[in-house]
Each structure stands twice: as C-alpha cells, then as structure tokens.
Amino acid sequence: MFGKHKTEVLVAGGGPVGLYTAIALRERNVDVDVYDQDPRLAARSYALALHPQSLRLLDEVGLAQRLTALGRRVDRIAFYDGLRKRAEISFGEIGGPFSYLLVLPQSTFETLLQERLERSRQRVHWSHRVQQLETDEQRIGVMVHKLDHVSLGYPVSIAESTITKSSLVDTQYVIGADGYESRVRNILDIDYQNHGDAGTFFVTEFESDRVIEPELRIVLEGPWANVCWPISEHRVRWSFQIDPREMDKADAGQLVRYIEDRAPWFHPRPREIHWTTLVRFERRLASTFGKGRIWLAGDAAHLTGPVGVQSVNIGLREGHDLASRIANALHNGDEESLNAYDEERRLEWQSLLGITGDIQGRNGVDPWIEQHRYRILPCLPGSGSDLDVMLRQLGLERTAESA
Ligand SMILES: Cc1cc2nc3c(=O)[nH]c(=O)nc-3n(C[C@H](O)[C@H](O)[C@H](O)COP(=O)(O)OP(=O)(O)OC[C@H]3O[C@@H](n4cnc5c(N)ncnc54)[C@H](O)[C@@H]3O)c2cc1C
Known part of the structure; x- marks a missing residue:
C-alpha cells in the first residue's frame, strides 16, 4: 500500500x-x-536571537560555540517606558556557560x-x-x-x-x-x-552612525511594544508596533519620527537603511x-x-x-x-499566552512593572525556569492560579 x-x-x-x-x-x-x-x-x-536555553540545546550538537562566534552576545535587557529606563535584567543570573542572549540572523x-x-x-x-x-x-x-x-x-x-x-x-x-x-x-x-489581538510591526534594519550598545532594549510606550536589537556594533534592528490603520504611512521616511516619538533617549541615527517591512504577528x-x-x-x-x-x-x-x-x-x-x-x-x-495561570508582583515591585506585567511576559527572551529567573529580577513571579 x-x-x-x-x-x-x-x-x-x-x-x-x-x-x-x-x-x-x-x-x-x-x-x-x-x-x-x-x-x-x-x-x-x-x-x-537565540535564548540561553536554545544555546544549551545547540551545544549538545556541537553548534553553540560556532554560532556564538558569528553572532553578538547580549548580557542584559533594559525596559523603557518611552521616556526612561524602568528596569534591567541580567542574563548572568541564569548561570552556566550560556547565560547570554545571542543575536544573529x-x-x-x-x-x-x-x-x-x-x-x-x-x-x-x-x-x-x-x-x-x-x-x-x-x-x-x-x-x-x-x-x-x-x-x-x-x-x-x-x-x-x-x-x-x-x-x-x-x-x-x-x-x-x-x-x-x-x-x-x-x-x-x-x-x-x-488568543488575543494580532500586533502589526514596522520592522527595519539599518547601519547606525554610532556604536550600538550590546543591550536588548524593550520599550512599552502607550499601547505599543517596541524593541531594539543590537545586531553588531553599527547594525541595528528596530521593530515598532503600529496601529494597523496606519500601515500605509509606515515607511523608511518615518523611521526617525518613530525613534524620536518612542525612544527619544536613543541618539544613533540611520546612515544606511538595509530593509524595512511590515509584519503581522498573531497569537x-x-x-x-x-x-x-x-x-x-x-x-x-x-x-x-x-x-x-x-x-x-x-x-x-x-x-x-x-x-x-x-x-x-x-x-x-x-x-x-x-x-x-x-x-x-x-x-x-x-501559561505564555496568558490563557491559564497568573503573574504576581512580589514585595517592593516597581508599580510600573506590576502594571505592565502581562505585557512583559511575552517580551522576555526565555522559557521554563530561565523565564522565572528573569521575572524574579523584575520583582514578578508566575502562579498556577488564573487571573
Ligand atoms: C519578516 C519576518 C520577521 C520576523 N521577525 C521575528 C522576530 O523579530 N521575532 C520572532 O520571534 N519571530 C520573527 N519572525 C517569525 C520567525 O521567523 C518564525 O517564528 C520562525 O521562522 C518559525 O520557525 P519554524 O521552523 O517553526 O517555521 P518556519 O520557519 O516557518 O519553517 C517552516 C518551513 O516549512 C515549509 N513548509 C510549509 N508547508 C510545507 C509543506 N506542505 N511541505 C513541506 N514544507 C513545507 C516552509 O517552506 C518553511 O521552510 C519573523 C518572520 C518574518 C517573516
């Protein structure tokens, strides 16, 4: 047969x-x-980007070191509310030989x-x-x-x-x-x-006129999530979440406006734009x-x-x-x-999509972090116990009970 x-x-x-x-x-x-x-x-x-957990799995098949040599090692994440930095996460807290995020295409x-x-x-x-x-x-x-x-x-x-x-x-x-x-x-x-609304992102990669710090920057500004990836010393990717009704206005000419509106503390400017695209991400x-x-x-x-x-x-x-x-x-x-x-x-x-379980603020948690805790979870580059280590650094923890 x-x-x-x-x-x-x-x-x-x-x-x-x-x-x-x-x-x-x-x-x-x-x-x-x-x-x-x-x-x-x-x-x-x-x-x-490859999570620390992925690097551990890739090490089992002898690839983690070679990949690390080709990518950019990022040791920390910074959360911004648009105007200022609100919190930091260090990958070092995860421990082990691959306690970093590897940025590579x-x-x-x-x-x-x-x-x-x-x-x-x-x-x-x-x-x-x-x-x-x-x-x-x-x-x-x-x-x-x-x-x-x-x-x-x-x-x-x-x-x-x-x-x-x-x-x-x-x-x-x-x-x-x-x-x-x-x-x-x-x-x-x-x-x-x-499970929830789709997000539309204006994504662009460009060559910057200044050195880009090896830090992952996540900006939760108004209803939008934005992220800045340091690909190399001068190459950067920004992904800006946009209103889908404004898709026709999002183009390379608007890039500097997005940076000024959403991340005014980010001073590097594009010297050469490699590509831009619009992508819709569903849940x-x-x-x-x-x-x-x-x-x-x-x-x-x-x-x-x-x-x-x-x-x-x-x-x-x-x-x-x-x-x-x-x-x-x-x-x-x-x-x-x-x-x-x-x-x-x-x-x-x-749990990751917020269908079951809850996230609680621990004693002394920054009120901004607590207010944005459900939006922060899908923005964290980790899973399993690594994710819990990251949440703890923000003063948050997952619980089994539903919200
Ligand atoms: C422009 C763009 C930007 C993105 N940016 C991000 C980002 O910033 N962060 C992020 O997390 N994700 C991002 N993604 C999504 C990311 O690329 C995917 O999550 C990832 O590729 C999923 O890997 P996968 O192997 O599961 O599936 P895929 O990479 O989609 O691979 C599936 C493969 O299956 C093949 N296939 C499909 N149907 C059949 C069939 N019937 N028979 C045989 N082969 C078949 C396809 O050709 C494809 O090669 C982006 C995607 C795009 C397009």
Missing part, C-alpha cells in the same frame, strides 16, 4: 525547528528525512543547521511539498510532490511552482514543523485558535500538538509576538523533546512518554 522509500521519521518543514529536530533525531540514531516546499533556506534575518542560524545536518549524512529535500498523509495501524504513507519553481517576473520576482513528480514515503512518525500555515496541522483538522495555539504518530512543533503549533522570540526558540525545545521521546518509542517501545508531549507543551503555551 505505501511507498518504496522508507524512513523512521519524516519531518515536514526545513525551517529552524525542522532542521534542529532532524539533527536531534540523527544524534539518537533515528533515520529521518526532511522535506521543504521552498527551493532554499530563508534569506533574511527574521527571528534573530535566522538565515545564518539555518545555514549552520543545514551544514550540521549534512555532517550527519542527511540532506534536506528542497522543493518537495508534503501533500497528504495516509495512516494504518503501523505506518504512515506521506504523499510528497516534487516542485519545479518557475520565475515569472522580472525585475519584480514572482515565482510559481508546478508538480513534476509525486511519490509516497513510508514512515513510522511524522513531525509537522511546517510553519504557521502547517499542512500537517490542517490534514489532522486541528484548530489553530486565536495562536493549536488545540492539540498531535497524537499517536503525528506531532507538531514550532510555528505549526503556536504563534506569539516577536519581542521575546519565543515561538522559534521554544520550538527548538519541542523538537528536542520530540526527538528524545520518538527515539525512546522506537528503541525501547515506550509510547507512553510520547503521549505526554501534547499535554506538557500545551500547558506551557497556555
């Missing part, structure tokens, strides 16, 4: 989460194939992941779309379409794809790391519920992370705002977790631990 090509795990999606998951599976002697519908890796910065991160996967004698099948899944008691047949991408436009690039071949891959497990429009999630008919959570032999990780299962870079970093943890549990199921027949994946991951995201 199923295809001639066999593998133990098929990963749909060769973004950062899919690539890292495949590496973690290879480390555990699991056969894995990665299929991605795009012809190549992402070419832009996108999510541009997603494209650089993905390139290193792909090279590392190739060193495990595995490559990504680019231009292959996962189209359909058929399951029986033991196996999953995955229908994969090989695509030919045809460029239709010049000088404006427009691409269209045609199917040149279809094949059925025979696998025991499928991981849907196929991003926010996940085909795997849709085939399983899993709800992807909204969503899948009703389940999968079941049986088909599972989700990364943006396929959750979305949140960009400031804390939580979706992709926690996605790496999910990939690591799935790799351990699937290896355990394949090598020791332990299916039970795999079934717990869904509940544990959902609980974590329900």
Whole structure:
C-alpha cells in the first residue's frame, strides 16, 4: 500500500525547528528525512536571537560555540517606558556557560543547521511539498510532490511552482514543523485558535552612525511594544508596533519620527537603511500538538509576538523533546512518554499566552512593572525556569492560579 522509500521519521518543514529536530533525531540514531516546499533556506534575518536555553540545546550538537562566534552576545535587557529606563535584567543570573542572549540572523542560524545536518549524512529535500498523509495501524504513507519553481517576473520576482513528480514515503512518525500555515496541522483538522489581538510591526534594519550598545532594549510606550536589537556594533534592528490603520504611512521616511516619538533617549541615527517591512504577528495555539504518530512543533503549533522570540526558540525545545521521546518509542517501545508531549507543551503555551495561570508582583515591585506585567511576559527572551529567573529580577513571579 505505501511507498518504496522508507524512513523512521519524516519531518515536514526545513525551517529552524525542522532542521534542529532532524539533527536531534540523527544524534539518537533515528533515520529521518526532511522535506521543504521552498527551493532554499530563508534569506533574511527574521527571528534573530537565540535564548540561553536554545544555546544549551545547540551545544549538545556541537553548534553553540560556532554560532556564538558569528553572532553578538547580549548580557542584559533594559525596559523603557518611552521616556526612561524602568528596569534591567541580567542574563548572568541564569548561570552556566550560556547565560547570554545571542543575536544573529535566522538565515545564518539555518545555514549552520543545514551544514550540521549534512555532517550527519542527511540532506534536506528542497522543493518537495508534503501533500497528504495516509495512516494504518503501523505506518504512515506521506504523499510528497516534487516542485519545479518557475520565475515569472522580472525585475519584480514572482515565482510559481508546478508538480513534476509525486511519490509516497513510508514512515513510522511524522513531525509537522511546517510553519504557521502547517499542512500537517490542517490534514489532522486541528484548530489553530486565536488568543488575543494580532500586533502589526514596522520592522527595519539599518547601519547606525554610532556604536550600538550590546543591550536588548524593550520599550512599552502607550499601547505599543517596541524593541531594539543590537545586531553588531553599527547594525541595528528596530521593530515598532503600529496601529494597523496606519500601515500605509509606515515607511523608511518615518523611521526617525518613530525613534524620536518612542525612544527619544536613543541618539544613533540611520546612515544606511538595509530593509524595512511590515509584519503581522498573531497569537495562536493549536488545540492539540498531535497524537499517536503525528506531532507538531514550532510555528505549526503556536504563534506569539516577536519581542521575546519565543515561538522559534521554544520550538527548538519541542523538537528536542520530540526527538528524545520518538527515539525512546522506537528503541525501547515506550509510547507512553510520547503521549505526554501534547499535554506538557500545551500547558506551557497556555501559561505564555496568558490563557491559564497568573503573574504576581512580589514585595517592593516597581508599580510600573506590576502594571505592565502581562505585557512583559511575552517580551522576555526565555522559557521554563530561565523565564522565572528573569521575572524574579523584575520583582514578578508566575502562579498556577488564573487571573
Ligand atoms: C519578516 C519576518 C520577521 C520576523 N521577525 C521575528 C522576530 O523579530 N521575532 C520572532 O520571534 N519571530 C520573527 N519572525 C517569525 C520567525 O521567523 C518564525 O517564528 C520562525 O521562522 C518559525 O520557525 P519554524 O521552523 O517553526 O517555521 P518556519 O520557519 O516557518 O519553517 C517552516 C518551513 O516549512 C515549509 N513548509 C510549509 N508547508 C510545507 C509543506 N506542505 N511541505 C513541506 N514544507 C513545507 C516552509 O517552506 C518553511 O521552510 C519573523 C518572520 C518574518 C517573516
């Protein structure tokens, strides 16, 4: 019934989460194939920071030092209310060898992941779309379409794809790391519920006329969240949350106005603007992370705002977790631990999205911090116990009870 090509795990999606998951599976002697519908890796910065927890996971596969050499190490976060600094967080409090945030473009991160996967004698099948899944008691047949991408436009690039071949891959497990429009999630008919308003961000990267301090700056000004990423000594990314009704007014010409209005203490000015874009970030959570032999990780299962870079970093943890549990199921027949994946991951995201649990101010907490505590949580670049260490430095703590 199923295809001639066999593998133990098929990963749909060769973004950062899919690539890292495949590496973690290879480390555990699991056969894995990665299929991605795009012809190549992402070419832009996108999510541009790795949490301390991600660096610890990447160290397990020998990548943390190399990545650190290519990125910029950031040791602290400063919170501003627009006009002035209100609080600071030091990553040093987390402890261990990777107690810092690493700022580097997603494209650089993905390139290193792909090279590392190739060193495990595995490559990504680019231009292959996962189209359909058929399951029986033991196996999953995955229908994969090989695509030919045809460029239709010049000088404006427009691409269209045609199917040149279809094949059925025979696998025991499928991981849907196929991003926010996940085909795997849709085939399983899993709800992807909204949890709160989407945020629209005007994002720009520029070369600055002054040195940019290695500090992550988060500005909560009025209803808007804004963040300044120090990419290198002179390169910086600002993401300004804007009113979606003003999207047509947000362009490079407005950049200095945004800085003056929202961060008047920020004196560097753009010498050269590399790019600008508008991105809409939703807050969503899948009703389940999968079941049986088909599972989700990364943006396929959750979305949140960009400031804390939580979706992709926690996605790496999910990939690591799935790799351990699937290896355990394949090598020791332990299916039970795999079934717990869904509940544990959902609980974590329900807390991060403010669906369950609460955040309390501790004795002596700054009233501004306490007032903004629900907005601060998704802005923190951390998860698990690291996140609690960060909250404690602000005089906050998570509790299990609902708000
Ligand atoms: C302009 C921009 C700026 C961003 N800035 C930030 C930021 O500042 N902070 C932040 O946290 N996040 C940011 N993000 C989001 C961030 O890039 C994502 O959270 C991250 O890429 C998620 O990783 P992932 O591996 O889960 O999914 P993705 O990176 O989306 O990878 C999914 C992969 O699956 C492939 N795929 C999809 N469907 C199929 C299929 N049917 N078959 C095979 N392959 C398939 C896709 O081609 C893709 O390569 C930004 C995104 C954009 C576009």
